[in-house]
Amino acid sequence: MNSRVTDRESGESGVSVRRATARDAKRLTRLVRTSSAYEGPYAPMIAGYRVGPDYIETHEVHVAVGPDGRVLGFYALILSPPELDLMFVADDAQGLGIGRLLMAHMKREAHEAGLDSVRIVSHPPAEGFYLGVGARRTGTVTANPPAVMWDRPELELPIS
Numbered sequence: 414m415n416s417r418v419t420d421r422e423s424g425e426s427g428v429s430v431r432r433a434t435a436r437d438a439k440r441l442t443r444l445v446r447t448s449s450a451y452e453g454p455y456a457p458m459i460a461g462y463r464v465g466p467d468y469i470e471t472h473e474v475h476v477a478v479g480p481d482g483r484v485l486g487f488y489a490l491i492l493s494p495p496e497l498d499l500m501f502v503a504d505d506a507q508g509l510g511i512g513r514l515l516m517a518h519m520k521r522e523a524h525e526a527g528l529d530s531v532r533i534v535s536h537p538p539a540e541g542f543y544l545g546v547g548a549r550r551t552g553t554v555t556a557n558p559p560a561v562m563w564d565r566p567e568l569e570l571p572i573s
Contacts, residue, residue: 427480428511430518433487435466437476440484441501449504450538458561464489464499472498473522477511486511488519495523496532497570500539516546523572533568540566547571 433441441464445451451459468474473490486502497519502511523531534554535543544550548568556563 426509428477428485428514430475430477430514433469433474433476435469437474437484437487438464438466438469441469441474441476441487444484444487444501444503445499447504448501450536454562455536457559473526474499475515475518475522477502477506477515479506485509486515488515490519490522490531492526492528494532495528495530496534512542513546520570520572528572530572531570533570535566535568537563537565540568543568543570 442462445459445462445464448459464474468489473492474487475490476487477485479485484503485506487499488497488501489499490496491498500512500515502515519531533543533548540550543566548570550566551569552567554565554567
């Protein structure tokens with residue numbers, strides 16, 4: 414995929430966003446576990462992590478899919494209390510606009526659900542991305558060993 418996606422659900426590149434199904438669970442788990450953003454000191458956080466069919470059915474989980482059917486990224490929105498729980502883009506799809514496409518989709522879903530804002534507890538290297546799509550820093554979530562060994566930025570994304 415060589416072209417950037419547009420801020421629509423299906424751009425010129427043929428990338429579309431759809432609701433995840435239980436059949437996507439293994440692909441989403443693989444995307445999380447192979448993310449280069451979680452190498453080195455961040456690796457323990459995703460070691461053994463699983464996106465299960467029950468999680469997909471319980472939450473607003475949406476996937477960006479390429480024209481070949483490959484999952485390029487996904488997000489999970491928890492409606493109550495409103496929080497972006499997961500957001501991943503495949504390593505080889507980063508820089509193509511997939512993250513922005515997913516965030517625009519998430520904002521529309523949040524708006525339709527009547528939400529005013531969405532909390533984001535960010536992976537530290539992803540904070541700049543979230544600030545770039547309109548989130549604002551509200552604080553810091555302190556480390557919680559052994560599950561999370563580092564402080565994380567807490568942000569709020571206004572939904573208009």
